[in-house]
Amino acid sequence: MNISRDVFYDTSQVAIVPMGFCFPGQNAAKGDLPPRPECAATWHDQLFALMPQIETVLAIGRYAQTYHFARAGRPLPKKIKLDDVIRNWRDFAGEAPRIIPLPHPSWRNIGWLKRNPWFETDILPMMRQAVMRALHTNYI
16 A cells, blocks of 8 residues: 555554454365354444545455445446456446455465456556545545
């Protein structure tokens, strides 16, 4: 995001909101299970209702993307792939709140990043500009 650690952890400027407010456990392959559905239903809608000033959402990972686009009244097509959501972000981003889809940062995504060099050249600069714009208004 090209912001300092102090800004990143300043709750008056950046809200870090996990999809599940608890660790969902691991599957047999030691990967994280999906967020528990009752977490979003119980907490997310109420939390985001308290923060109507949010102008930009970095939807990190497919679960976050599915939730935030639906919450904004712009649900994603059922069978669309993560690559297509991120590559065609302009088709989905909308206005306020502007939703920027990003892959989940994980060691498992190293291959995805290598197969999709456009992410680093096209998406990251745009995302950094959006973050800077949002920080100028003190909301992200």
